[in-house]
Amino acid sequence: MSTKPILSVPTEQLENTTFDATMEERILELLKRYPTTRATLIPVLWLCQERYGWLAPGVIRAVADRLGESPAYVEGVATFYTMFYTKPPAKFVLQACETLSCAVCGGKELLHHLESRLGIKPGEKTPDGVFQLVGVQCLGACGTAPVVQINDDYYENLTIERLDAVLDDLKGRS
Amino acid sequence: MESVLLRARGVPNSRSIDTYLAAGGWSGFAKALSMTPDAVVQETIESELRGRGGAGFPTGRKWSFVPKDHPGPRYLICNADESEPGTFKDREIIEHDPHMVLEGIAIASYAIRSNTAYIYIRGEFVRWAALLEDAIGEAHRQGWLGRNVKGSGYDLDIWVHRGAGAYICGEETALIESIEGKRGFPRLKPPFPAVVGVFGKPTVVNNVETLACLPHILTKGAKWFASIGRPKNTGTKLYCVSGHVKRPGVYELPMGVTFREIIEGPCGGIREGHTLKAFFPGGSSAPVMRASEVDVRADFDACAEAGTMLGSGGVIVLDDSVDMVETAANLAHFYAHESCGQCTPCREGSDWARDILDRIVAGHGRPADPETLLRICRFASQGMTICPLGDAFSLPISSIVKKFPEEFERHIRAASTVPQKKLPVLPWAGSRPGFGS
Numbered sequence A: 001m002s003t004k005p006i007l008s009v010p011t012e013q014l015e016n017t018t019f020d021a022t023m024e025e026r027i028l029e030l031l032k033r034y035p036t037t038r039a040t041l042i043p044v045l046w047l048c049q050e051r052y053g054w055l056a057p058g059v060i061r062a063v064a065d066r067l068g069e070s071p072a073y074v075e076g077v078a079t080f081y082t083m084f085y086t087k088p089p090a091k092f093v094l095q096a097c098e099t100l101s102c103a104v105c106g107g108k109e110l111l112h113h114l115e116s117r118l119g120i121k122p123g124e125k126t127p128d129g130v131f132q133l134v135g136v137q138c139l140g141a142c143g144t145a146p147v148v149q150i151n152d153d154y155y156e157n158l159t160i161e162r163l164d165a166v167l168d169d170l171k172g173r174s
Numbered sequence B: 001m002e003s004v005l006l007r008a009r010g011v012p013n014s015r016s017i018d019t020y021l022a023a024g025g026w027s028g029f030a031k032a033l034s035m036t037p038d039a040v041v042q043e044t045i046e047s048e049l050r051g052r053g054g055a056g057f058p059t060g061r062k063w064s065f066v067p068k069d070h071p072g073p074r075y076l077i078c079n080a081d082e083s084e085p086g087t088f089k090d091r092e093i094i095e096h097d098p099h100m101v102l103e104g105i106a107i108a109s110y111a112i113r114s115n116t117a118y119i120y121i122r123g124e125f126v127r128w129a130a131l132l133e134d135a136i137g138e139a140h141r142q143g144w145l146g147r148n149v150k151g152s153g154y155d156l157d158i159w160v161h162r163g164a165g166a167y168i169c170g171e172e173t174a175l176i177e178s179i180e181g182k183r184g185f186p187r188l189k190p191p192f193p194a195v196v197g198v199f200g201k202p203t204v205v206n207n208v209e210t211l212a213c214l215p216h217i218l219t220k221g222a223k224w225f226a227s228i229g230r231p232k233n234t235g236t237k238l239y240c241v242s243g244h245v246k247r248p249g250v251y252e253l254p255m256g257v258t259f260r261e262i263i264e265g266p267c268g269g270i271r272e273g274h275t276l277k278a279f280f281p282g283g284s285s286a287p288v289m290r291a292s293e294v295d296v297r298a299d300f301d302a303c304a305e306a307g308t309m310l311g312s313g314g315v316i317v318l319d320d321s322v323d324m325v326e327t328a329a330n331l332a333h334f335y336a337h338e339s340c341g342q343c344t345p346c347r348e349g350s351d352w353a354r355d356i357l358d359r360i361v362a363g364h365g366r367p368a369d370p371e372t373l374l375r376i377c378r379f380a381s382q383g384m385t386i387c388p389l390g391d392a393f394s395l396p397i398s399s400i401v402k403k404f405p406e407e408f409e410r411h412i413r414a415a416s417t418v419p420q421k422k423l424p425v426l427p428w429a430g431s432r433p434g435f436g437s
């Protein structure tokens, strides 16, 4: 598996975000799927996160403008959902499942190991901005516990050795 | 037993429409199109299919609540949120057989006369959302979706809608709010979605596994489906087994096998050197069962009689190495994190229960704690909240308190007698003991 790094565009460059023709085309395509404009909000936020890496204040304002919502409304929705980043994420976000099946099948040990290997606590980023550790709730893959999701990819049936190999590889490519 | 829902597992190239068609795929929808929508509803009622999303509500009956004279659109939503801890079956179906899901959606949409369906899939399932998109593309190209399907005059579009990380969006009214572009706050019922659903229109929400049964019911008949399993608990069921068994995974078995048959059969029993202590029969929101209850049948009615729920069929198996107070603390963290925050008993109750449990695990338990936990649970369940998340957090925690009192006593007896500087109800600020350090 070759997990793609997240490239977060810096805040300043997103201050006055405007959507280019490609984005606009994709938004128009989304608008056809739903009877209301508001229903495209979450799909549009996904488009933006894929494009800019995160939802900077300037991006929130651009989405609000485009969909006829207030920035406060858009931010209110975005912050309800844990997968939307309202702060720039690291290149690789390690989302370690903390829920029961993973916890009793080696997940606890895995999370400890990540903390000590990276020298950070859940919620933090490594100083070089390569890794970010997040404790997450059940990922819907409990039969192959323990599970860590890295960016869009699932890594299942992990051991400390396998996870180390994955991190070495990601670090090498970053 | 012959696999029905998992028949494609292990088949090469199983996701392609050609493989699916060669195995008789899409013929259930073709059959439905030759019938009236009402006849499809009737066939489903006769199959006695019950919803696999958690509540076990009869599927055909749910469809029959959609008003027939309603002008304008109605919607079908496939619930692929798969967020109940211990549940990982819908992903398995999508991974091996996405067309089976699409065909089920098509049949259900036709039955309720809907021309638009949405698949709400949890945001983390990026890869599986893409598999569904690919399958939708194939089905369009071969004329099974789109305008005038196979010359029948029936139009159907299916759109994949990704969630963005929220357990509560598995609850059908929160899911509907989320599709509408809002925070996932559940709605008060009634009105039920079948009457006022997404965009204010009649809407049916069905789980992936429920929908995946439909092509088989149409091709092989309601009688065939009803002959599998037990009366009122018909068909095969995907049991997702996780935790301390030798071979965790998704297993398809006739509804009504016992938990012992599941755990000791395909799962190969408890891992070496350990014995069964407890299990959650249907996801983490179901009341816990002791090892002595392992001969209960894994169907909706038998589980209800035994005081628990089949729920989503997510069987979480715990062996004798597990501390049940830590288990309760772990789940309390889940629910406290996932409560949407609308209703006070659930928002505050789940946080409060989590803090008490963390404190007990950290060695500062007090004799009154079990009783306080039961009281919190009582006030957050049984209709005190808009949606059943209040019950979902109360049932596992109160059942652990009631079924494993000796474990609480052990912690509390060993508790530090050094007075704490803090009130016991405030968050435990030390390391997180139910998990982590």
Ligand SMILES: Cc1cc2nc3c(=O)[nH]c(=O)nc-3n(C[C@H](O)[C@H](O)[C@H](O)COP(=O)(O)O)c2cc1C
Residues within 6 Å of the ligand: B050, B051, B052, B053, B054, B055, B056, B057, B059, B062, B079, B080, B081, B082, B083, B084, B167, B168, B169, B170, B171, B172, B173, B205, B206, B207, B208, B210, B211, B387, B388, B389, B392
């Ligand atoms: C807190 C909560 C979470 C739920 N999560 C899911 C889920 O992840 N997937 C699902 O299919 N149903 C879930 N449900 C059940 C749905 O509300 C709904 O009953 C179900 O999708 C209906 O489908 P069915 O009739 O096919 O069972 C959840 C319910 C509650 C109260």
Ligand code: FES
Residues within 6 Å of the ligand: A097, A098, A099, A100, A101, A102, A103, A137, A138, A139, A140, A141, A142, A145, A147, B085, B086, B087
């Ligand atoms: S408990 Fe970790 S994936 Fe479900």
